[in-house]
Amino acid sequence: MPLVQTATSVPVTIDDAKCIADKGCTVCVDVCPLDVLRIKELADGTKTAYMKYDECWYCMPCEADCPTGAVTVTIPYLLK
Amino acid sequence: MDEILDGLTQIDCDILVIGGGTAGPMAALKAKKKNPQANVVLLDKANVKRSGAISMGMDGLNNSVIPGYATPEQYTKEITIANDGIVDQAAVYRYAQECYGIIRELDGFGIRFQKDQNGEYDVKKVHHIGTYVLPMPNGDTVKKALYRQLRKSRINVVNRYMATRLLTGEGRIAGAICVNTRTAEFLVIRAKAVIMGLGAAGRLGLPTSGYLFGTYENPSNSGEGYSMAYHAGAGLANLECYQINPLIKDYNGPACAYVAGPMGGYTSNAQGERFIECDYWSGQMMQEFYDELQSGKGPVFLKLNHLAEETVSEIERVLHIVERPTRGHFHAGRGTDYRRQMIEMHISEIGFCSGHSASGVFVDDHARTTIPGLYAAGDMANVPHNYMLGAFTHGAFAGEDAADFMGEVDFAEFDLADVEAERARVLAPTKRDDGIPPNQIEYKTRRLVNDYLQPPKVTAKMELAQKRFAEVREDMEQGMVARDAHELMRALEAASILDCADMAASASLYRTESRWGLYHNRVEYARDDENWFCHTLLTKGADGLPAHEKRAVEPYVVDIAEDEKDAYYKQRVDASVAAE
Ligand SMILES: Cc1cc2nc3c(=O)[nH]c(=O)nc-3n(C[C@H](O)[C@H](O)[C@H](O)COP(=O)(O)OP(=O)(O)OC[C@H]3O[C@@H](n4cnc5c(N)ncnc54)[C@H](O)[C@@H]3O)c2cc1C
Ligand code: SF4
Ligand code: SF4
Numbered sequence: 244m245p246l247v248q249t250a251t252s253v254p255v256t257i258d259d260a261k262c263i264a265d266k267g268c269t270v271c272v273d274v275c276p277l278d279v280l281r282i283k284e285l286a287d288g289t290k291t292a293y294m295k296y297d298e299c300w301y302c303m304p305c306e307a308d309c310p311t312g313a314v315t316v317t318i319p320y321l322l323k
Numbered sequence: 324m325d326e327i328l329d330g331l332t333q334i335d336c337d338i339l340v341i342g343g344g345t346a347g348p349m350a351a352l353k354a355k356k357k358n359p360q361a362n363v364v365l366l367d368k369a370n371v372k373r374s375g376a377i378s379m380g381m382d383g384l385n386n387s388v389i390p391g392y393a394t395p396e397q398y399t400k401e402i403t404i405a406n407d408g409i410v411d412q413a414a415v416y417r418y419a420q421e422c423y424g425i426i427r428e429l430d431g432f433g434i435r436f437q438k439d440q441n442g443e444y445d446v447k448k449v450h451h452i453g454t455y456v457l458p459m460p461n462g463d464t465v466k467k468a469l470y471r472q473l474r475k476s477r478i479n480v481v482n483r484y485m486a487t488r489l490l491t492g493e494g495r496i497a498g499a500i501c502v503n504t505r506t507a508e509f510l511v512i513r514a515k516a517v518i519m520g521l522g523a524a525g526r527l528g529l530p531t532s533g534y535l536f537g538t539y540e541n542p543s544n545s546g547e548g549y550s551m552a553y554h555a556g557a558g559l560a561n562l563e564c565y566q567i568n569p570l571i572k573d574y575n576g577p578a579c580a581y582v583a584g585p586m587g588g589y590t591s592n593a594q595g596e597r598f599i600e601c602d603y604w605s606g607q608m609m610q611e612f613y614d615e616l617q618s619g620k621g622p623v624f625l626k627l628n629h630l631a632e633e634t635v636s637e638i639e640r641v642l643h644i645v646e647r648p649t650r651g652h653f654h655a656g657r658g659t660d661y662r663r664q665m666i667e668m669h670i671s672e673i674g675f676c677s678g679h680s681a682s683g684v685f686v687d688d689h690a691r692t693t694i695p696g697l698y699a700a701g702d703m704a705n706v707p708h709n710y711m712l713g714a715f716t717h718g719a720f721a722g723e724d725a726a727d728f729m730g731e732v733d734f735a736e737f738d739l740a741d742v743e744a745e746r747a748r749v750l751a752p753t754k755r756d757d758g759i760p761p762n763q764i765e766y767k768t769r770r771l772v773n774d775y776l777q778p779p780k781v782t783a784k785m786e787l788a789q790k791r792f793a794e795v796r797e798d799m800e801q802g803m804v805a806r807d808a809h810e811l812m813r814a815l816e817a818a819s820i821l822d823c824a825d826m827a828a829s830a831s832l833y834r835t836e837s838r839w840g841l842y843h844n845r846v847e848y849a850r851d852d853e854n855w856f857c858h859t860l861l862t863k864g865a866d867g868l869p870a871h872e873k874r875a876v877e878p879y880v881v882d883i884a885e886d887e888k889d890a891y892y893k894q895r896v897d898a899s900v901a902a903e
Contacts, residue, residue, distance in 0.1 A: 244757055244759060244802070245757050246804070273370055274372055275369075275373075276369040276370070276375070276543045277542060277543060278369065278483070278504060278505070278809065278812070281324060281325075296809060298536045298542070298813075299536055300537075300538070300541060300542050300543075301649040302378055302541070302647070302649070303379055303649060304373040304378055304379060307379070308373070316649055316652070317649075317652060318574070318649060318652055318653050319532075319534050319537060321532045321533055321534040321537065322530070322534050322573040322574065322575070323573075323653070
């Protein structure tokens with residue numbers, strides 16, 4: 244059974260302009276109980292956090308603990 | 324990160340605590356306090372700082388027994404009645420006697436509890452009979468306060484390792500096998516005692532939204548506690564007594580009972596009429612809720628729009644900030660406002676959780692399971708209606724007893740072949756190039772749970788469930804694929820979810836009577852005290868399938884009068900009151 248990619252919208256967004264992953268911050272990645280956030284490199288070589296897996300409990304430690312207020316948690320579309 | 328690496332490390336400790344949510348941290352602290360020389364490891368699949376049911380905090384203690392408001396005898400009686408008498412009272416009674424001391428300790432950690440003008444704890448009545456709910460005005464600090472204590476006591480915290488199997492040998496516990504959730508590397512931990520606090524089986528049924536992670540429970544609690552105990556040969560009690568909760572529809576978070584109830588909010592039908600006298604969660608209450616939904620008077624709502632502005636603001640302040648702080652976002656998105664309309668509620672998917680219901684790994688009043696050296700506490704152990712304070716208090720019992728136990732034994736020998744077999748099982752999905760991804764295995768299992776196991780329970784449906792689960796198991800064992808370490812974690816979770824689904828079906832078929840209201844409503848059978856006033860104990864049989872036996876309820880510590888026994892069945896508001 245071959246695999247395909249099915250698109251899904253994710254409930255958590257990160258404001259690249261505010262995110263200081265470049266300075267070594269990984270707080271949101273560290274605290275998420277579902278472990279769904281990761282750090283990636285942007286086109287300009289700087290780093291930012293992002294939601295890699297659509298497996299969210301909309302619980303909010305990521306937003307509450309981010310030192311710069313870069314994270315916004317919304318309700319996953321299926322239950323919104 | 325997430326790349327699959329090949330590796331295996333072995334470490335030793337005196338006491339291994341699995342699960343750093345609520346029960347686990349308290350167990351680790353108490354063990355270390357009792358034996359400061361002990362090497363205590365606290366291991367979690369997530370990060371202990373923000374893991375488990377209380378990751379963001381908690382609104383209050385739902386079941387506190389505070390001198391002046393309630394006695395241990397009253398509490399034990401109420402919990403026995405709420406569970407149709409199937410309770411070994413010793414564990415409940417010991418909790419009721421000692422939980423006040425735990426509250427004082429938590430207070431000392433910096434967690435504040437609501438007090439009245441006289442500085443006395445301000446306890447609220449929510450239960451059918453007694454008064455036990457104590458609000459926590461700074462409930463959002465619980466995890467931070469606990470973490471500070473763990474640091475101070477020099478507990479070794481190991482994050483992002485998922486326990487997958489227990490090791491046994493010489494007839495007792497020997498340790499556990501764990502897998503790193505970001506690299507798939509193995510960690511084998513030898514321990515003289517193991518305490519499990521892995522929480523509820525929160526991803527058993529599928530939420531009506533269809534979103535796998537839109538559960539009531541923290542979805543990182545996916546049933547490994549139950550599955551590991553089962554495969555190690557421990558007994559699990561009364562698994563047919565499911566958890567089913569009355570929740571905000573779709574959001575799937577708690578609605579009102581413990582916060583809004585004491586302030587005048589209540590559960591109503593579509594006509595705005597109250598139909599249950601008491602919003603405390605029980606199987607009997609859930610049956611009334613279900614009946615109302617079916618009656619044509621549904622759906623059911625949380626009603627606050629009759630309350631004064633300052634009361635509603637206060638309710639919002641608690642409900643939208645502490646436990647599930649996205650609740651405000653949800654209402655904003657729907658355009659619903661407590662002041663203007665009632666909020667639609669619904670029945671949750673099924674799960675296992677003694678925190679709110681009663682089933683789980685069988686334990687005694689020291690949190691000992693049926694395997695020497697193995698303990699369980701919190702939502703996964705079978706002490707009924709345990710909630711947060713129960714997790715803390717029984718976690719404390721486990722930690723203290725384990726500190727004694729480890730002094731009497733050395734490491735138990737285990738069979739190295741068990742580690743090899745587990746390695747092969749865990750890594751199988753990583754050896755395939757294509758196949759079925761874990762989310763599809765999980766979705767199908769959970770969709771079948773809803774189709775066939777959600778009460779009211781019907782024999783033929785549950786037998787069909789067993790057949791279909793066996794097909795899914797075959798697909799999982801032969802064809803599941805995981806492309807990175809994160810997917811592998813989900814694959815291992817899918818396996819525990821399927822184990823729990825099998826146990827739920829099997830346990831429900833074994834008890835041929837109805838009990839606990841909706842939780843075990845078997846439409847073909849009435850309640851049968853003559854044959855079924857007992858626990859059911861599920862173990863792994865010689866054929867690898869669940870085996871069952873009856874276990875007598877221990878003689879009561881606190882007697883229940885004949886005319887009190889059915890108090891929880893008298894929940895329905897009579898028509899004259901409802902019309903007011
Ligand atoms: C939304 C919600 C609201 C609630 N509100 C209240 C309330 O107001 N008052 C109240 O008294 N009670 C409340 N409860 C109940 C209470 O929170 C729980 O009963 C209690 O916290 C359970 O504690 P626990 O230690 O058993 O589980 P948890 O605190 O959930 O801890 C389980 C831990 O196990 C870890 N884990 C899971 N699987 C593995 C694995 N395979 N390997 C390693 N680690 C693993 C998890 O990451 C987690 O840290 C609420 C529960 C929920 C879900
Ligand atoms: S916590 Fe905030 S600043 Fe840090 S990595 Fe995450 S989004 Fe960026
Ligand atoms: S809301 Fe919770 S589950 Fe979702 S990304 Fe944030 S911390 Fe993780």
